[in-house]
Amino acid sequence: MAISTLEMRVLEENSEYLGVSKLVLMENAGRRVSEFCAKILGSRKANILVVAGPGNNGGDGFVAARYLAQSYKVRVFLLAKPSEIRTPEAKKNWEILEKMRLTVETHYGYDFQKLREMIKYSDLIIDAIFGTGLKGVVREPYKTAIEYLNSSGKTIVAVDVPSGLNPDTGEVHGVAVKASYTVTFHCVKKGLETGRNHTGKIEVVDIGIPREAELVAGPGDVVAVVKPRSAYSKKGDFGRVLVIGGSEEYSGAPALAALSAMRTGADIVVVAAPLSVADIVRSFSPTIIVKKLSSANLAEKDVETLLALSERADSIILGPGLGLSEETRNAVISYLSKIDKPLVIDADALKMVAEKIDLLRDKSAVLTPHAGEFKILFGVDVPRSLRERMEIVRDKAAESGTVILLKGHEDIISDGRRVKVNYTGNPGMTVGGTGDVLTGVLATFLAWSCDPFFSASAAAYINGLAGDLAVKDLGFHITALDVVDRIPQALRNFDTGFKP
Numbered sequence: 001m002a003i004s005t006l007e008m009r010v011l012e013e014n015s016e017y018l019g020v021s022k023l024v025l026m027e028n029a030g031r032r033v034s035e036f037c038a039k040i041l042g043s044r045k046a047n048i049l050v051v052a053g054p055g056n057n058g059g060d061g062f063v064a065a066r067y068l069a070q071s072y073k074v075r076v077f078l079l080a081k082p083s084e085i086r087t088p089e090a091k092k093n094w095e096i097l098e099k100m101r102l103t104v105e106t107h108y109g110y111d112f113q114k115l116r117e118m119i120k121y122s123d124l125i126i127d128a129i130f131g132t133g134l135k136g137v138v139r140e141p142y143k144t145a146i147e148y149l150n151s152s153g154k155t156i157v158a159v160d161v162p163s164g165l166n167p168d169t170g171e172v173h174g175v176a177v178k179a180s181y182t183v184t185f186h187c188v189k190k191g192l193e194t195g196r197n198h199t200g201k202i203e204v205v206d207i208g209i210p211r212e213a214e215l216v217a218g219p220g221d222v223v224a225v226v227k228p229r230s231a232y233s234k235k236g237d238f239g240r241v242l243v244i245g246g247s248e249e250y251s252g253a254p255a256l257a258a259l260s261a262m263r264t265g266a267d268i269v270v271v272a273a274p275l276s277v278a279d280i281v282r283s284f285s286p287t288i289i290v291k292k293l294s295s296a297n298l299a300e301k302d303v304e305t306l307l308a309l310s311e312r313a314d315s316i317i318l319g320p321g322l323g324l325s326e327e328t329r330n331a332v333i334s335y336l337s338k339i340d341k342p343l344v345i346d347a348d349a350l351k352m353v354a355e356k357i358d359l360l361r362d363k364s365a366v367l368t369p370h371a372g373e374f375k376i377l378f379g380v381d382v383p384r385s386l387r388e389r390m391e392i393v394r395d396k397a398a399e400s401g402t403v404i405l406l407k408g409h410e411d412i413i414s415d416g417r418r419v420k421v422n423y424t425g426n427p428g429m430t431v432g433g434t435g436d437v438l439t440g441v442l443a444t445f446l447a448w449s450c451d452p453f454f455s456a457s458a459a460a461y462i463n464g465l466a467g468d469l470a471v472k473d474l475g476f477h478i479t480a481l482d483v484v485d486r487i488p489q490a491l492r493n494f495d496t497g498f499k500p
């Protein structure tokens with residue numbers, strides 16, 4: 001099945017998390033390209049030209065050049081200055097080529113005359129200008145270089161994706177290489193299927209991404225949902241989260257979910273809480289906005305207020321501390337039958353939707369049950385074996401048309417098609433409130449990305465990591481607030497965009 005560039009990025013990052021580095025993947029990718037070129041050239045003498053860009057696609061081209069130099073005459077033209085090479089992996093492979101003076105000829109810069117001559121004397125050209133990193137219309141000097149390649153009449157082997165072709169949609173970004181062959185990595189990219197008139201024959205090659213990279217929740221999932229901050233960001237850009245929770249009996253749960261969403265990076269968090277606890281929830285922090293509802297517990301007459309508050313929300317947490325009164329149950333069912341926004345359903349709300357789960361079908365809803373709530377929801381015990389648990393979560397997610405995050409010693413996440421396991425977290429997190437913290441992280445990711453599956457996987461990973469950091473500092477003497485306090489540390493390596 002074809003995959004998107006986002007899914008590929010998740011796999012690369014999770015591969016690194018498992019210990020297979022990007023440098024190893026680049027080595028494998030370049031080697032596979034060289035093997036493919038050797039297969040089509042056979043034993044005949046040939047001049048090969050690698051035309052490279054400054055990203056990892058270029059890096060794959062550098063590695064291919066190194067292997068091909070053992071049997072062919074190889075020249076490399078980098079369409080940038082070496083100082084503009086963007087990644088450490090590509091830089092390392094360029095430096096190796098620069099040391100191979102006797103076997104590889106390297107050129108760089110914008111001398112189009114030189115490039116034309118080199119194209120003319122080549123039998124085979126490797127297009128390593130852009131792969132999955134293309135954004136927007138192809139700029140110079142790449143545009144002219146691509147036009148030269150297309151008018152050359154030579155055999156062109158594209159690395160991963162023909163340069164200029166949108167890897168997700170197959171659209172041409174102004175100009176795109178018309179390849180004779182495309183050697184693509186791990187899986188066919190979606191855009192190759194629709195951009196067939198640019199790809200030539202497609203060869204899919206294995207570059208050593210472990211199968212486990214698809215099955216583990218890890219940094220790749222976080223990269224997929226974290227929103228980069230531009231210098232021009234304004235209030236609201238990073239999400240508005242609405243928490244519907246609290247009852248006569250519980251005030252801490254909605255507050256924890258709200259504090260967690262704020263710490264994760266949501267811009268605005270509003271808690272809609274019953275009259276009985278609204279002021280208590282408000283007293284936990286001046287950063288939380290609290291909307292006081294009409295009665296001691298959530299009641300049906302509040303539904304219009306909830307729907308009005310939901311209008312401005314990017315994601316909604318429903319459930320923390322709601323209690324199980326009949327009037328609240330009616331309100332929850334009535335609200336769910338009218339709302340169509342990304343939802344996180346937790347705690348008491350899970351028990352209330354058990355018989356009305358159809359209300360959530362295909363609604364971008366994530367359910368976050370523990371084993372007991374899972375049984376109430378679906379009427380089955382959670383099996384002991386990890387594999388069986390994965391299967392049952394996938395089956396129930398498919399049946400219900402929701403994403404399920406089953407909390408436990410290992411968290412299991414499924415959208416009915418894909419299934420992942422999260423291994424972060426520790427026995428100190430059995431303390432009350434860590435589930436509420438999870439919902440705050442999850443709702444923020446959902447507000448940023450609108451992707452329930454990656455948001456749930458990323459939230460399980462970050463919540464567990466924050467819990468691990470808390471236990472490292474404090475031993476098994478943590479509270480849920482200690483976990484909230486460590487969310488920034490757990491997320492530090494994922495902040496992208498503007499550098500303070």
Ligand SMILES: NC(=O)c1ccc[n+]([C@@H]2O[C@H](COP(=O)([O-])OP(=O)(O)OC[C@H]3O[C@@H](n4cnc5c(N)ncnc54)[C@H](OP(=O)(O)O)[C@@H]3O)[C@@H](O)[C@H]2O)c1
Pocket residue numbers: 012021022023025026029053054055056057058060086087089129130131132133134135136137138139140142159160161173185207
């Ligand atoms: N390392 C790994 O784990 C791994 C594994 C498998 C494959 N790969 C390879 O890595 C590739 C992805 O590498 P990458 O993310 O570094 O991206 P890339 O495809 O190499 O392209 C990124 C480069 O292209 C430039 N660029 C993007 N859009 C442009 C445009 N419209 N006009 C001019 N320049 C443009 C970028 O400049 P700006 O920086 O200015 O945007 C950047 O220098 C894959 O396709 C595959 O070949 C890597």
